Amino acid sequence: MSENALGSIFGGAAGSLNLGTTTASEPASGPNGDGTVHNVIIVGSGPAGYTAAIYTARANLSPLLFASSISPGGDLMTTTEVENFPGFIEGIQGPELMTNIGAQAERFGADIRYEDVASVELEGPVKKVVLTDGSVFLAKTVIVSTGSEYRKLGVDGEQRLSGHGVSWCATCDGFFFKEKALAVIGGGDSAFEEALFLTSFASKVYLVHRRDTFRASDIMQKRALAHEKIEIILDSEVKTINGEDKVSSLTLTNVKTGAETQLEVEGVFVAIGSDPRTDLVKDQLELSDAGTIAVQGRSSRTSIDGVFAAGDVIDPTYRQAITAAGSGCVAAIDAQHYLESL
Amino acid sequence: MAQQVTDATFSDEVLRSDKPVIVDFWAEWCGPCRMVGPVIDQIGEEYGDKVKVLKLDVENNPATAMKYGITSIPAIYVFKDGEVAKQTVGAKPKAALEQEFAEFLK
Numbered sequence: 219m220s221e222n223a224l225g226s227i228f229g230g231a232a233g234s235l236n237l238g239t240t241t242a243s244e245p246a247s248g249p250n251g252d253g254t255v256h257n258v259i260i261v262g263s264g265p266a267g268y269t270a271a272i273y274t275a276r277a278n279l280s281p282l283l284f285a286s287s288i289s290p291g292g293d294l295m296t297t298t299e300v301e302n303f304p305g306f307i308e309g310i311q312g313p314e315l316m317t318n319i320g321a322q323a324e325r326f327g328a329d330i331r332y333e334d335v336a337s338v339e340l341e342g343p344v345k346k347v348v349l350t351d352g353s354v355f356l357a358k359t360v361i362v363s364t365g366s367e368y369r370k371l372g373v374d375g376e377q378r379l380s381g382h383g384v385s386w387c388a389t390c391d392g393f394f395f396k397e398k399a400l401a402v403i404g405g406g407d408s409a410f411e412e413a414l415f416l417t418s419f420a421s422k423v424y425l426v427h428r429r430d431t432f433r434a435s436d437i438m439q440k441r442a443l444a445h446e447k448i449e450i451i452l453d454s455e456v457k458t459i460n461g462e463d464k465v466s467s468l469t470l471t472n473v474k475t476g477a478e479t480q481l482e483v484e485g486v487f488v489a490i491g492s493d494p495r496t497d498l499v500k501d502q503l504e505l506s507d508a509g510t511i512a513v514q515g516r517s518s519r520t521s522i523d524g525v526f527a528a529g530d531v532i533d534p535t536y537r538q539a540i541t542a543a544g545s546g547c548v549a550a551i552d553a554q555h556y557l558e559s560l
Numbered sequence: 561m562a563q564q565v566t567d568a569t570f571s572d573e574v575l576r577s578d579k580p581v582i583v584d585f586w587a588e589w590c591g592p593c594r595m596v597g598p599v600i601d602q603i604g605e606e607y608g609d610k611v612k613v614l615k616l617d618v619e620n621n622p623a624t625a626m627k628y629g630i631t632s633i634p635a636i637y638v639f640k641d642g643e644v645a646k647q648t649v650g651a652k653p654k655a656a657l658e659q660e661f662a663e664f665l666k
Contacts, residue, residue, distance in 0.1 A: 288595040288596055288651040295592075296591050350653060381631065381635055382629045390590040390591070393589070393619065394625070
């Protein structure tokens with residue numbers, strides 16, 4: 219992980235040009251509210267939010283983006299090598315990619331702030347965004363790109379042993395499992411990436427998957443199958459995570475035979491996908507059956523005029539950095555067309 | 561900036577402290593640790609009269625992390641009278657940490 223890439227995310231936002239913003243009749247309140255009605259406020263700072271910021275900034279809409287105080291850059295900030303983002307022949311580190319996309323948005327005047335949004339009021343021609351410190355910001359359009367959060371297994375022992383053997387971040391926690399046996403749960407690219415990463419610390423990595431086929435790309439599967447430290451356990455679900463003060467074993471159930479087995483490991487990394495992060499908006503915007511924010515057709519238009527959504531929060535299927543970035547572009551263009559129609 | 565504590569100084573600085581001590585277990589390679597680091601510094605500045613706030617680099621001080629069975633960072637622990645009084649794992653915004661540690665910040 220590049221030190222400079224992470225360091226520079228705190229490098230501060232370029233000054234907003236504030237083109238085309240108008241003064242509100244009732245000034246926004248709170249310690250840091252600015253009393254103007256912005257064209258666009260973007261909530262969320264993964265590939266979707268930052269790409270929306272690039273496009274809206276280049277359209278002279280002076281976007282204001284709230285990136286959160288502790289997870290700016292989104293999920294890619296805790297990954298290692300990203301090999302499938304177009305344009306990087308040898309791949310790029312996830313944190314570096316995100317820092318670059320953010321800096322690219324700032325170059326065109328996007329105002330990126332490392333603050334947390336507490337609530338939103340999306341109805342009506344002027345939307346309200348309230349930060350955790352009480353500051354109120356107003357905008358004609360809001361782009362919601364809040365991403366997704368790690369899905370939990372929901373089994374006994376998971377919560378209790380979280381931080382004591384149960385982990386969601388291989389790059390953070392692999393260090394603690396030198397020469398130890400580990401399990402990674404999941405069958406997608408992120409599970410394979412974590413398993414491969416963890417082989418540099420662990421003595422053994424079991425990859426436990428509940429089906430007999432994987433969603434992960436062929437190249438990742440081939441690498442894992444060829445790795446001497448990785449052993450694949452198919453058709454198996456985690457029933458419980460066992461251990462008194464720390465993880466000592468997993469109880470696995472074979473989904474085809476019903477047989478139970480004990481797998482002795484000192485760590486378990488959960489990589490079974492993620493759920494859309496809709497808490498902020500779920501009482502105001504229509505959601506799909508999959509729990510994502512519902513959008514109209516191939517657009518980013520939500521159930522409320524002037525509110526657009528992009529990235530993992532609308533995507534139950536693909537969830538890639540590049541699809542999120544493309545989705546952010548769609549939201550920016552939709553917001554621009556909406557503003558032109560006012 | 562919060563002071564660093566080491567395996568060697570942990571007993572004196574943390575376990576024998578009169579005040580409750582917040583310890584942020586972190587490492588250079590851990591992205592979320594670097595995000596929450598400045599938040600820990602702010603809590604130290606703001607509540608310095610109530611609690612002592614320290615950071616422990618787990619890479620160079622593995623014994624203390626191992627003693628408390630820490631396998632995920634950032635791990636933010638509160639020690640009171642030599643015992644773990646509260647613990648939380650993962651980077652969280654300042655307001656969330658203030659809420660979790662409210663009893664020690666009053």
